[in-house]
Amino acid sequence: MSEQIIEAKNISKYFHDPVKVKVLKEVSFSINKGEFVSITGKSGCGKSTLLYILSTMDTDYEGDLYFDGELLRDKKRDQLAHIRNKKIGFVFQFHYLLPEFSVLKNVMLPGLKLAELSAQEVEHNAMEKLRILGIDDQAKKLANQLSGGQKQRVAIARSLINNPLIIMGDEPTGNLDSKNGLIVFDIFKELAAMGQSLLIVTHDQDFADKTDRIIEMDDGKVIKQ
Amino acid sequence: MASRLILSISKTLLMARLKQSIVAAAGVTFGITMFITLMGFMTGLNSMLDGLILNRTPHIRLYNEVKASEDQPISLSPEYKDHINNIRSIKPRDDGKEIYNGPAIVAALRNDPRVFGVAAKVVAPVFYNVGATDITGSVNGIDVTNEEALFAFSTYVPEGDITDLTNINNSVILGKGLADKMLAEIGDIVPITTARGQQMNLKVVGFYQSGLADVDNITSFASIGTTQKLLGKTDSYLTDIQVKLHDLNLAPALAKEFEAKFGTEAVDIQTANSQFDTGTQIRNIITYSVSIVLLVVAGFGIYNILNMMIYEKMDSIAILKATGFSGNDVRNIFINLSLIIGISGGLLGLGLGFVFQIIIDHLPFETSALPTIKTFPVNYDFKYYLVGIVFALVTTFLAGWFPARKASKIDPVEIIRGK
Numbered sequence A: 001m002s003e004q005i006i007e008a009k010n011i012s013k014y015f016h017d018p019v020k021v022k023v024l025k026e027v028s029f030s031i032n033k034g035e036f037v038s039i040t041g042k043s044g045c046g047k048s049t050l051l052y053i054l055s056t057m058d059t060d061y062e063g064d065l066y067f068d069g070e071l072l073r074d075k076k077r078d079q080l081a082h083i084r085n086k087k088i089g090f091v092f093q094f095h096y097l098l099p100e101f102s103v104l105k106n107v108m109l110p111g112l113k114l115a116e117l118s119a120q121e122v123e124h125n126a127m128e129k130l131r132i133l134g135i136d137d138q139a140k141k142l143a144n145q146l147s148g149g150q151k152q153r154v155a156i157a158r159s160l161i162n163n164p165l166i167i168m169g170d171e172p173t174g175n176l177d178s179k180n181g182l183i184v185f186d187i188f189k190e191l192a193a194m195g196q197s198l199l200i201v202t203h204d205q206d207f208a209d210k211t212d213r214i215i216e217m218d219d220g221k222v223i224k225q
Numbered sequence B: 001m002a003s004r005l006i007l008s009i010s011k012t013l014l015m016a017r018l019k020q021s022i023v024a025a026a027g028v029t030f031g032i033t034m035f036i037t038l039m040g041f042m043t044g045l046n047s048m049l050d051g052l053i054l055n056r057t058p059h060i061r062l063y064n065e066v067k068a069s070e071d072q073p074i075s076l077s078p079e080y081k082d083h084i085n086n087i088r089s090i091k092p093r094d095d096g097k098e099i100y101n102g103p104a105i106v107a108a109l110r111n112d113p114r115v116f117g118v119a120a121k122v123v124a125p126v127f128y129n130v131g132a133t134d135i136t137g138s139v140n141g142i143d144v145t146n147e148e149a150l151f152a153f154s155t156y157v158p159e160g161d162i163t164d165l166t167n168i169n170n171s172v173i174l175g176k177g178l179a180d181k182m183l184a185e186i187g188d189i190v191p192i193t194t195a196r197g198q199q200m201n202l203k204v205v206g207f208y209q210s211g212l213a214d215v216d217n218i219t220s221f222a223s224i225g226t227t228q229k230l231l232g233k234t235d236s237y238l239t240d241i242q243v244k245l246h247d248l249n250l251a252p253a254l255a256k257e258f259e260a261k262f263g264t265e266a267v268d269i270q271t272a273n274s275q276f277d278t279g280t281q282i283r284n285i286i287t288y289s290v291s292i293v294l295l296v297v298a299g300f301g302i303y304n305i306l307n308m309m310i311y312e313k314m315d316s317i318a319i320l321k322a323t324g325f326s327g328n329d330v331r332n333i334f335i336n337l338s339l340i341i342g343i344s345g346g347l348l349g350l351g352l353g354f355v356f357q358i359i360i361d362h363l364p365f366e367t368s369a370l371p372t373i374k375t376f377p378v379n380y381d382f383k384y385y386l387v388g389i390v391f392a393l394v395t396t397f398l399a400g401w402f403p404a405r406k407a408s409k410i411d412p413v414e415i416i417r418g419k
Helices: A047-054 A077-087 A103-114 A119-132 A148-160 A178-193 A205-209 B002-016 B018-054 B102-110 B144-151 B176-182 B224-231 B248-262 B274-312 B314-322 B327-362 B382-409 B412-417
Strands: A004-015 A021-032 A036-041 A062-067 A088-091 A166-170 A197-201 A213-218 A221-224 B060-063 B115-130 B133-142 B171-175 B189-194 B199-208 B219-223 B240-245 B265-268
Touching: A004 A047, A021 A047, A021 A062, A021 A197, A021 A221, A036 A047, A036 A178, A036 A205, A047 A062, A047 A166, A047 A197, A077 A088, A077 A103, A077 B314, A077 B327, A088 A148, A103 A119, A103 A148, A103 B002, A119 A148, A148 A166, A148 A178, A166 A178, A178 A197, B002 B018, B002 B327, B018 B274, B018 B327, B018 B382, B060 B248, B102 B115, B102 B240, B102 B248, B115 B144, B115 B176, B115 B224, B133 B176, B133 B224, B144 B240, B171 B176, B171 B189, B176 B199, B189 B224, B199 B219, B199 B224, B219 B224, B240 B248, B248 B265, B274 B314, B274 B327, B274 B382, B314 B327, B314 B412, B327 B382
Parallel strands: A036 A197, A036 A213, A088 A166, A166 A197, B133 B219, B171 B199
Antiparallel strands: A004 A021, A004 A062, A213 A221, B060 B240, B060 B265, B115 B133, B115 B189, B115 B240, B171 B219, B189 B199
């Protein structure tokens, strides 16, 4: 039953500047559909780097990475962009909303890009996601008029717009106060309860303890999972 | 659908930083305005200066030099062919400056497809009688219709009507300087004597002002018929045939051809006005260098502003890429963005350039050399507008394309991690 979304085999990664440093050392693990997984570890252990590779944004690595059964190695940039667009929702430490656009438009953009639905349907879905996250009343505001917690919720709404296979988060609560952090965690928890796969990088042990599975990293290696 | 999304993103990015976008567009506008204005002004001045010479100089002039015949009777005689013949005191033939068979040559030239127009002329050396003194000068008998068509004769006749030359018998248009000396007004009768002593009274119907005092002091114009009558010649008497060609550059070759064909002397405009030719070339070089410098400076300005704009938006690029926009999408967004700036700035530049041209066209510019010109000349040639807008589009496209291409290639991680 447990279908694998991500399967990483011996992923290694080097930083070349200023000296060649191996930041990821033959990392192997897999994530199944519907799992709520967190990656933890000390600062600088390579967990964010790993996430960027898993999210297809970083293509400079060694080893084999399968996403949804497909080997990513030989994919072109445009194909990777399409995978990100359709199958991955991303939430960053900073909200990374486009300040020029309204909240609604920010959420809609990936959906418009995918272009599988009409603009009206995308807008309807976007409003739906904002409603789930309790910020539909802010839809018409510009992204930078919102508070930090609200922005992060918009970012989550944006990551959900194309109903992705998995949501990846890079310290999504790292920049929030504990109250807002809790709200965001609860949202993730609810999403996981609805069957959404999640992969969250965090150094917050409390956060990690509440997830289904913890992948613990140290010095570029998975030490416990 | 996809391209509409890209376009709407570009527009939103533009509108969000409206002030910056306007500054960028203003940079384009400024460059194009200056280009259009200066090109119109400079080429206007150039063509005015060219016109000073070109408009009143025939491309080829056929005439007869007064000279003795090369073939004296004795050299044609077979009997003395092997002898050395010395002939002294040879005189030119008595037909003087007349072009032999003039009207037939004019007709032949008119049928030549390379010839734009032909105007025949009779030049008569005369004395203008002012009381007890005589002023030496010449009367040009002109074919008024063709003279006007080829050399815009009326441009140099600030007072009077040139058609009166043909409509009124025995009429004359006096050079302005000459008229001042003779105290002649329009409607006055002035006596004129030819070198051979024939006298005739001509009615003044206008004044001629070329701007060259030496010419205006001695020259007057009458119809060909009046001049022939003055000289006591028949109506086939012509001394000059002025030819204008479709292509000015053919003049030297055709002059040689006509010389051989019609048995007259022929001089082309390049030979007659070689210093003018150099002047035109130099002015053209100046015009082109100024325009190239203008475009280069404007181009760099445009490139700089757009470059800055795009680098400021690196964050947005990373976000767009992280959420699934491809490198091509990102590149197209920024190319769209710069093209919108290029089109709006460029069109505004064309409009402003036109306005400035109109303003210059209305600035007073009076000079005695050019009696008909009252304001600065401006060349509204459509060509420069075309160059202007094409340049605006090309530079903004390139200014967008280079940084956009770079942006399309970078991994979003590099930007995100840099935070």
